[in-house]
Amino acid sequence: MAEEIACRKFRTIFISDVHLGSKAAKADFLIDFLRYHDADTFYLVGDIVDGWRLKRSWHWIQTYNDVVQKLLRKARKGARIIYIPGNHDEFLRDFPGMHFGGIEVALRHVHEGADGLKYLVLHGDEFDVVVRNYRIVAYLGDWAYDTAIAINRGLAALRRLLGLPYWSFSAWAKLQVKSAVNFIGEFQKFVSEEARRNNVDGVICGHIHHAVMEDMDGIRYINTGDWVESCTAVVEHFDGRMELIHWVPELKAAPRTDKVIELPARTPKKVEAA
């Protein structure tokens, strides 16, 4: 007799890069994960739907509907769901502040953990161009940095207008076998700098399909990974503790990665007088 597995309840669940619409999306694994993991708040950290892939060849199966239905049902039952669009679902970026069936759309969001730590939640594609040109950007400073991000946004819009697919940093990075690690490192560095500029304690992003929790010079860098290959999610416990889960459906349990960020205990930036 199969043992009934209890559903683990969390304060927050962060998921990104499901790429519904691409054949590689492991939607059934995600449904299985959502069956055993629940939360008060869900963040969909971009590239949940792969609009680019759908535009090229329509691939939408029942399992993808099931994922959408499951999320909508959670919203109906009172869960807060915040959808931060990525570059593959950038059509949603035209609707910040909108609500779809109880799902809020936001370009970025500051999440306050139960322990008071603040996290900037964003997808991360805007840093592609900065990462690619980091030497120039580092030399020219803040102005070049902001300009590079603006140019990247313009180029993405232009490519969309021309019907060209978004230039995929992650796909490209994987081709650069030797330098991929460097670029992942640079991506982490720039995203963490953005968190520092925003005066928060950490950043939670996706985009490069590389799940990790790391301390970047005092900034907590958390990447939720993806549901194309690795099947990972980040959960926040009710005490604010963050955990990275690699979901293995056959095990019906999350093998602990113990990739918990080892950091000196931090007090939130905003300290209230006693």
Ligand SMILES: [Mn+2]
């Ligand atoms: Mn992306």
